[in-house]
Amino acid sequence: xxxxxxxxxxxxxxxxxxxxxxxxxxxxxxxxxxxxxxxxxxxxxxxxxxxxxxxxxxxxxxxxxxxxxxxxxxxxxxxxxxxxxxxxxxxxxxxxxxxxxxxxxxxxxxxxxxxx
Amino acid sequence: xxxxxxxxxxxxxxxxxxxxxxxxxxxxxxxxxxxxxxxxxxxxxxxxxxxxxxxxxxxxxxxxxxxxxxxxxxxxxxxxxxxxxxxxxxxxxxxxxxxxxxxxxxxxxxxxxxxx
Numbered sequence: 533x534x535x536x537x538x539x540x541x542x543x544x545x546x547x548x549x550x551x552x553x554x555x556x557x558x559x560x561x562x563x564x565x566x567x568x569x570x571x572x573x574x575x576x577x578x579x580x581x582x583x584x585x586x587x588x589x590x591x592x593x594x595x596x597x598x599x600x601x602x603x604x605x606x607x608x609x610x611x612x613x614x615x616x617x618x619x620x621x622x623x624x625x626x627x628x629x630x631x632x633x634x635x636x637x638x639x640x641x642x643x644x645x646x647x648x
Numbered sequence: 649x650x651x652x653x654x655x656x657x658x659x660x661x662x663x664x665x666x667x668x669x670x671x672x673x674x675x676x677x678x679x680x681x682x683x684x685x686x687x688x689x690x691x692x693x694x695x696x697x698x699x700x701x702x703x704x705x706x707x708x709x710x711x712x713x714x715x716x717x718x719x720x721x722x723x724x725x726x727x728x729x730x731x732x733x734x735x736x737x738x739x740x741x742x743x744x745x746x747x748x749x750x751x752x753x754x755x756x757x758x759x760x761x762x763x764x
Contacts, residue, residue: 554723568755575654575741575757624690634745636682636753640691 536557536625538639545613546647552606554640555597555623565606566598566624566636576622583607583628593617613646620644651675652744654756661732662764669727669759671742677722678744682753683715686739698725732763 535558545551557563564583568576576648587599597608606623623639651674659668671681680699684692698704700717706712714736716728725744729736739760743753 566752573739573760576743576755578754581752610741620689635694635697638691641689643689 534627534635534637534639536623536639538621538623538642538643541640542643542645544645544647547611547615551592551610551613551617551644551646553621553623553644555606555608555639556604557606557623557625559596559625559627559637560603562628563606564626564628565597565599567591567595567606567608568622568624570620570641579608579621613644615646615648618644618646650746650752650754652678652742652754652756654740654742654759656755656759658760658762660762660764663733664731666728666730667732667761669729669742669758669761670742671725671727671744673723673744673746673754676744676746676754678725678746679722680745681719681725682743682745683717683725683727684741684743686741686758688739692741695727729761732761734763737761737763 537556541633566581567579578593580589582599590596595610620641622641624636626634626636653672655670683695686692695710696704696706696717697715700719700722706715719725739758741758742756745753
């Protein structure tokens with residue numbers, strides 16, 4: 533069975549400081565990994581994904597994530613946080629097989645608060 | 649591209665009534681659609697997976713007769729909450745995937761259901 537762990541329920545950073553939101557995963561075979569952001573009462577917005585290739589993935593709004601196979605991690609990072617980055621962040625994983633019926637498994641989410 | 653809409657965005661209904669939520673892929677044909685439920689400050693829980701023209705596959709613990717899913721076309725899936733009760737109040741999110749493109753899921757904006 534596949535699983536995702538987001539060890540921190542909350543992350544607080546000051547505006548302008550770098551931020552990291554942690555994610556580790558477990559899946560059979562090679563993973564497809566995703567980060568999504570959710571603002572209050574809204575659906576999920578796609579940030580970035582790792583499918584194959586470079587371990588450092590760049591995404592929307594200045595976010596990036598590094599795939600580390602040996603540590604089975606896919607931490608989300610941003611060099612300089614903005615107050616508007618405050619939201620709920622979800623990491624998700626699926627195996628790189630299974631066709632269109634594959635299931636995404638989500639972490640429990642990390643609430644990021646960026647303080648002015 | 650890859651836009652998914654949901655209607656309505658919010659709905660309030662009386663206990664015992666049925667509510668239908670629509671999920672549409674606006675600019676692509678969705679081979680598969682997924683329905684999720686999200687409780688406040690919690691992760692997404694997959695309810696069911698549906699393919700166009702066939703019966704939905706429900707996750708363990710999800711009542712098929714209570715949450716009716718119809719995937720009538722490649723651009724429309726509906727979730728009907730039958731005989732709704734206050735405990736069905738939740739945020740319902742759909743997603744859609746298409747063949748190719750790593751079968752990535754594209755998420756709708758969600759529907760807030762409140763049962764009085």
